[in-house]
Amino acid sequence: MTFALFAEQLLNGLQFGVTLFLMAAGLTLIFGVMGLINLAHGSLYMVGAFACAAVAAWTGSFWLGLVASLAAAAGAGALVELLVIRRLYDRDHLDQVLATFALILIFSEAMRWLFGPFPLYLDMPALLQGAIILPGGIEYPLYRLAIIVIGIAVAIGLHLLIARTRIGMRIRAGSSDREMIAALGVDIGKLYTIVFALGAALAGFAGALVGVNQSVQVGMGEPVLILAFVVIVIGGIGSLRGALIGALLVGVIDTMGRFLLPQAFMLVMEPSAAATTGASLASMLIYVVMALILAFRPRGLFAPA
Amino acid sequence: MKKILAAALFGCAMMAANAAFADPVKIGMITTLSGGGAGLGVDVRDGFMLALKQSGNKDVTVIIKDDAQKPELAVQIADEMIQSDKVQILTGIIWSNLAMAVVPNAVGQDIFYLSPNAGPSALAGAKCNKNYFNVAWQNDNLHEAMGSYASEAGYKKTFILAPNYPAGTDALTGFKRFYKGELAGELFTKIGQTDYAAEIAQIRASGADSVFFFLPGGMGIAFMKQYAQSGIKIPVMGPGFSFDQDVLGAIGDAAIGVKNSSQWSKDLDNAANKKFVESFQAEYGRLPSLYASQGFDTANLILSALAKAKVTDADAFRAALKAADFATVRGKFKFGNNNHPIQDIYVREVVKDAGTLTNKIIGVAFKDHQDAYASQCKM
Numbered sequence: 001m002t003f004a005l006f007a008e009q010l011l012n013g014l015q016f017g018v019t020l021f022l023m024a025a026g027l028t029l030i031f032g033v034m035g036l037i038n039l040a041h042g043s044l045y046m047v048g049a050f051a052c053a054a055v056a057a058w059t060g061s062f063w064l065g066l067v068a069s070l071a072a073a074a075g076a077g078a079l080v081e082l083l084v085i086r087r088l089y090d091r092d093h094l095d096q097v098l099a100t101f102a103l104i105l106i107f108s109e110a111m112r113w114l115f116g117p118f119p120l121y122l123d124m125p126a127l128l129q130g131a132i133i134l135p136g137g138i139e140y141p142l143y144r145l146a147i148i149v150i151g152i153a154v155a156i157g158l159h160l161l162i163a164r165t166r167i168g169m170r171i172r173a174g175s176s177d178r179e180m181i182a183a184l185g186v187d188i189g190k191l192y193t194i195v196f197a198l199g200a201a202l203a204g205f206a207g208a209l210v211g212v213n214q215s216v217q218v219g220m221g222e223p224v225l226i227l228a229f230v231v232i233v234i235g236g237i238g239s240l241r242g243a244l245i246g247a248l249l250v251g252v253i254d255t256m257g258r259f260l261l262p263q264a265f266m267l268v269m270e271p272s273a274a275a276t277t278g279a280s281l282a283s284m285l286i287y288v289v290m291a292l293i294l295a296f297r298p299r300g301l302f303a304p305a
Numbered sequence: 306m307k308k309i310l311a312a313a314l315f316g317c318a319m320m321a322a323n324a325a326f327a328d329p330v331k332i333g334m335i336t337t338l339s340g341g342g343a344g345l346g347v348d349v350r351d352g353f354m355l356a357l358k359q360s361g362n363k364d365v366t367v368i369i370k371d372d373a374q375k376p377e378l379a380v381q382i383a384d385e386m387i388q389s390d391k392v393q394i395l396t397g398i399i400w401s402n403l404a405m406a407v408v409p410n411a412v413g414q415d416i417f418y419l420s421p422n423a424g425p426s427a428l429a430g431a432k433c434n435k436n437y438f439n440v441a442w443q444n445d446n447l448h449e450a451m452g453s454y455a456s457e458a459g460y461k462k463t464f465i466l467a468p469n470y471p472a473g474t475d476a477l478t479g480f481k482r483f484y485k486g487e488l489a490g491e492l493f494t495k496i497g498q499t500d501y502a503a504e505i506a507q508i509r510a511s512g513a514d515s516v517f518f519f520l521p522g523g524m525g526i527a528f529m530k531q532y533a534q535s536g537i538k539i540p541v542m543g544p545g546f547s548f549d550q551d552v553l554g555a556i557g558d559a560a561i562g563v564k565n566s567s568q569w570s571k572d573l574d575n576a577a578n579k580k581f582v583e584s585f586q587a588e589y590g591r592l593p594s595l596y597a598s599q600g601f602d603t604a605n606l607i608l609s610a611l612a613k614a615k616v617t618d619a620d621a622f623r624a625a626l627k628a629a630d631f632a633t634v635r636g637k638f639k640f641g642n643n644n645h646p647i648q649d650i651y652v653r654e655v656v657k658d659a660g661t662l663t664n665k666i667i668g669v670a671f672k673d674h675q676d677a678y679a680s681q682c683k684m
Contacts, residue, residue: 002510004510012506015502117347271488280469
């Protein structure tokens with residue numbers, strides 16, 4: 001195995017990790033601040049991807065599509081918060097799960113009705129096409145590199161927003177003591193809508209970024225949603241830092257598992273059996289890791305006190 | 306007494322009246338109409354319904370349901386169709402893992418199953434069944450053709466990959482059966498996977514001289530898009546599924562010149578095929594894919610058997626199916642002992658024809674090819 005291959009796989013893991021972070025950040029913020037389990041987060045990811053694909057096809061500009069994905073997902077998020085989610089804060093988690101599961105079905109059917117059952121395709125912007133040679137002789141697709149950079153930038157931006165701004169202060173206050181912040185005269189309803197829309201926008205943004213490399217289709221959000229839940233459980237529910245570390249961990253472990261496990265089995269088995277066994281085990285790997293982490297730290301790596 | 310006699314007479318009259326009309330036939334079609342695999346199911350359905358429409362047969366009703374590519378949903382739909390809708394024939398399943406979940410159980414209940422697409426090796430070999438007919442191919446076939454092509458084209462180090470499900474393992478087994486060079490690598494990916502970064506990195510590092518991949522539907526589109534962006538210049542090839550009409554538009558010009566194998570092509574020179582391609586285009590406004598051709602052939606096979614025998618007379622109907630006495634768009638078609646086709650398989654090349662990406666035949670890989678599992682079938 002060469003250094004270049006190993007480094008490329010590490011970059012792939014990192015790239016997968018930052019897209020997971022974009023999903024997990026919103027999920028963990030919403031849970032941290034409002035105590036809400038939002039299964040419909042994957043639908044907002046899908047809404048973002050569809051908005052980007054539709055606007056990019058209509059205007060011919062991927063960048064306008066990206067803006068549209070942010071706007072559409074944030075708008076859908078705010079709307080859903082006002083109409084549905086608002087009524088769920090005082091209910092227990094089972095009610096929240098039921099209601100947001102219903103939202104998944106509604107969003108999926110709505111997208112199918114609007115865009116049809118066939119997948120849509122997003123063309124990559126000309127600026128980010130092709131591959132570049134990185135130091136060390138690693139050839140890597142420019143677009144994936146851009147996703148890594150964008151993801152890290154969003155992580156830093158979110159950290160600054162939460163740690164340094166007035167709205168961030170309110171979000172932090174809201175997650176540690178809801179009654180107190182309301183008593184101090186902060187409009188908690190508006191704060192909740194803003195946090196929900198922010199989380200939704202991040203999910204929609206992730207959907208648009210991923211949609212370029214893959215296809216935009218109904219139900220694309222659910223597999224990612226499951227992984228995002230794994231991420232926030234590993235990272236500690238409610239912790240933004242935990243979401244980042246957890247996302248990178250899951251991204252790298254999943255990619256490396258898919259890459260290394262079949263090769264490891266090849267040492268003891270014949271290639272084609274090793275390839276199937278390795279592939280099957282690799283798809284379980286992150287859940288095994290999650291179980292191990294929870295066995296030792298039941299509240300996740302960075303659970304807020 | 307008079308009353309009873311009258312009732313009996315009335316009953317006889319009813320039976321006679323019934324016999325004057327052909328028996329109504331109910332066909333259940335379980336296929337994939339949503340998600341990444343929707344293109345395949347829609348084409349099978351459209352090909353099937355076109356044949357039915359052209360026949361003008363009014364006795365056949367088709368109930369169509371979407372399985373969303375989920376095995377548990379397919380099983381549920383099959384149960385419902387058999388028990389409440391009382392269908393006599395099932396068809397339509399695209400994916401081999403769904404076929405394995407539905408077919409053995411359905412044919413066990415004396416339902417006829419005609420596969421317009423999936424042909425898992427288990428159902429061709431030891432688990433073959435007299436009520437199961439495959440109108441498409443056994444899964445290995447098109448891959449075997451590409452294996453043979455790769456050897457002829459002089460490739461010595463091919464990297465092969467497929468999804469980890471019955472048709473995926475069949476695919477790579479089939480390729481290796483006829484490929485004489487060595488493998489630069491062999492990979493199984495998750496079914497429905499949409500990101501192939503890790504696999505593409507391994508292809509880059511493997512020193513392969515060619516790549517063979519079987520990734521049907523949306524998976525193949527995602528793979529080809531990402532492969533084109535990776536900067537790797539190694540030539541790719543695949544079965545027709547990786548490069549047919551349903552995915553070529555989305556892959557774009559990156560596909561031009563790629564070789565692939567198929568039992569059917571739009572430029573096959575026979576009258577049935579010319580009429581099929583023309584009428585499909587007129588009806589749906591797009592070119593047919595190999596899936597559409599399989600759906601079309603499946604419907605015509607059923608219609609040919611219905612013309613000879615009633616579906617309620619299972620033995621006669623089965624014999625009529627086995628005779629395969631219909632105008633296939635493939636030019637010729639017959640069933641082997643295991644109810645799987647014996648047919649020619651062609652090598653095609655992706656070309657741009659009047660602005661549209663499509664395939665043209667450049668050679669014949671196999672003549673009258675039968676699958677490798679037929680001998681394991683005790684029929």
